[in-house]
Amino acid sequence: LRTVLCDLLGITYPIIQGGMAWVATGELAAAVSAAGGLGIIGAGNAPPETVRREIHKVREQTDRPFGVNIYYMSPYVEELIDLVCAEKVPVVTTGAGNPGKHLPRLKAAGVKVIPVVASVALAKRLERLGVDALVAEGMECGGHIGEIATIPLVPQIVDAVHIPVIAAGGIADGRGLAAALALGAAGVQMGTRFICAEECTVHPNYKEAVLKAGDRDAVVTGMPGHYVRVLKNKLTRQFEELAARGASWEEMDRLGTGKLRAAVVEGDVEYGSLMAGQSAALVREIKPAAAIIEEIMAEAEAIISRLGTLVR
Numbered sequence: 001l002r003t004v005l006c007d008l009l010g011i012t013y014p015i016i017q018g019g020m021a022w023v024a025t026g027e028l029a030a031a032v033s034a035a036g037g038l039g040i041i042g043a044g045n046a047p048p049e050t051v052r053r054e055i056h057k058v059r060e061q062t063d064r065p066f067g068v069n070i071y072y073m074s075p076y077v078e079e080l081i082d083l084v085c086a087e088k089v090p091v092v093t094t095g096a097g098n099p100g101k102h103l104p105r106l107k108a109a110g111v112k113v114i115p116v117v118a119s120v121a122l123a124k125r126l127e128r129l130g131v132d133a134l135v136a137e138g139m140e141c142g143g144h145i146g147e148i149a150t151i152p153l154v155p156q157i158v159d160a161v162h163i164p165v166i167a168a169g170g171i172a173d174g175r176g177l178a179a180a181l182a183l184g185a186a187g188v189q190m191g192t193r194f195i196c197a198e199e200c201t202v203h204p205n206y207k208e209a210v211l212k213a214g215d216r217d218a219v220v221t222g223m224p225g226h227y228v229r230v231l232k233n234k235l236t237r238q239f240e241e242l243a244a245r246g247a248s249w250e251e252m253d254r255l256g257t258g259k260l261r262a263a264v265v266e267g268d269v270e271y272g273s274l275m276a277g278q279s280a281a282l283v284r285e286i287k288p289a290a291a292i293i294e295e296i297m298a299e300a301e302a303i304i305s306r307l308g309t310l311v312r
C-alpha cells in the first residue's frame, strides 16, 4: 500500500507521527522514521539548541527522512527556520500559524513544507503559496482543535486543492487509515496513538492515562477560539469553573501554562494537561513504533482488499 505521499517524502508507509510539543522527541521520531513512516520532532516552545540536539539524535539512529514541527506561537520561530534550513531537515510541518512568509527560504533549502490546517480557506491560501502537502486536522484531535470533524473536513480540502492531503484527528488504527484513503487522503498523521509507542519518552503515568481513557474522556476545555482537547482530570474541572464564571483568555492561559510539561515530565495526571484526542479510547497497548505501523498497514490492506471483494 503506497501513495503519492510515499513518493513525495521518500517514506515506505503513508503514516506520519504528529510533532507534538514535549511528546515528540528525537527518540520517537527516529523510531517512526526507521520503521518506514515519517517521524517528526515537536519543537513546541523549545529554543533552537534543544531542537538541534533532537535532530542530531535522529540522525544518529537513522538515515530515513524525518521532520520538525514548527509551532508558530513559539518565540523562536525565526531561529527555528534558520536551524531547519541550515540542517537541511527534509520535512517541516507547521501548526498554530501561517508559514507563508518563510516558504521562499524553506523551499530554497530543499525543505518540504506541510502545514497543518483546520479549514478549507487556509488550505487554499497555503496551496497558492506553494506548500508541498497539507495535514487536514479534524477536531477529534488532541491539543488545540478547530471546529470541523475529520470526515467532513478531509474530503472538502481534498476537493479544494491539488496537492496531497494527509488526514488527522481521531485516527489510531488500520480502519482509520483505510477510511482516510477512502476520503481521498494520501496518508494519515497520528499523535495520540504514538504517545503509547514504547520509544515515546513521556512519563509512564501519561501513557497509562491514555490506555485507561474511555470514549468520553477526551474532553474540550478552554473558550471560543482557544479550545483544547485533553483527558478529563482535576485540571479540566478547574477550566470548567473558569469557563462557568466567564474568565478571560489570559486567566485560562495562566492556568494552562506549564501543565503539559507537568504531565509529560513529572507524570502529574491529576493537574497536568493530558493532551490527547478522541482516539485515546482506541489505544489499548504500548508497543514499539515499528509494531504500531506494521499492524496499521496490515489492517488497512486487509480492509481495502475485502472492500474490493464486497464491491465486486
Ligand SMILES: O=C(O)COc1ccc(-c2c[nH]c(CNC(=O)Nc3ncc(Sc4ccccn4)s3)n2)cc1
Pocket (backbone or CB within 6 Å): 021, 044, 045, 071, 094, 095, 096, 097, 098, 116, 117, 118, 122, 137, 142, 143, 144, 145, 146, 260, 275
Ligand atoms: O490563519 C492563519 O494565519 C493561521 O491560523 C491557523 C490556525 C490554526 C492552525 C492549526 C490547527 N491545528 C494546528 C496544529 N495543531 C496544533 O498546533 N495543536 C496543538 N496542540 C497543543 C498545542 S499546545 C503547545 C504547543 C507548544 C508548546 C506548548 N503547548 S499546539 N494548527 C493553523 C493555522
